[in-house]
Amino acid sequence: MSTNDDHHLDANAAGGALREIFSVDVTAAGTSCATCAHSFTFAEALLHAWAPGLVGRCPACGEVVFRLVRAPGRAWLDLRGTTCLDIRMPEGR
Numbered sequence: 465m466s467t468n469d470d471h472h473l474d475a476n477a478a479g480g481a482l483r484e485i486f487s488v489d490v491t492a493a494g495t496s497c498a499t500c501a502h503s504f505t506f507a508e509a510l511l512h513a514w515a516p517g518l519v520g521r522c523p524a525c526g527e528v529v530f531r532l533v534r535a536p537g538r539a540w541l542d543l544r545g546t547t548c549l550d551i552r553m554p555e556g557r
């Protein structure tokens with residue numbers, strides 16, 4: 465795929481949509497484990513909170529589904545262990 469064409473925008477154009485998504489509580493969001501395909505809500509992940517950050521594991525197979533590390537003024541969110549998120553948005557948004 466060419467990145468030098470007229471069929472794309474600068475990703476800054478997605479800023480408003482991403483800001484809307486990341487402003488809701490995602491613990492109720494549905495997802496699937498990228499390893500075993502088990503479907504669950506984020507709240508059902510097995511949370512390990514004693515690491516330098518938060519690590520969520522699949523409740524079925526135990527593989528890592530997310531990692532969240534915070535530092536002053538920064539956050540790193542790694543969702544490589546999941547497929548897509550099914551986020552319930554407040555009405556009217």
Ligand SMILES: [Zn+2]
Nearest residue numbers: 497500522525
């Ligand atoms: Zn799994």
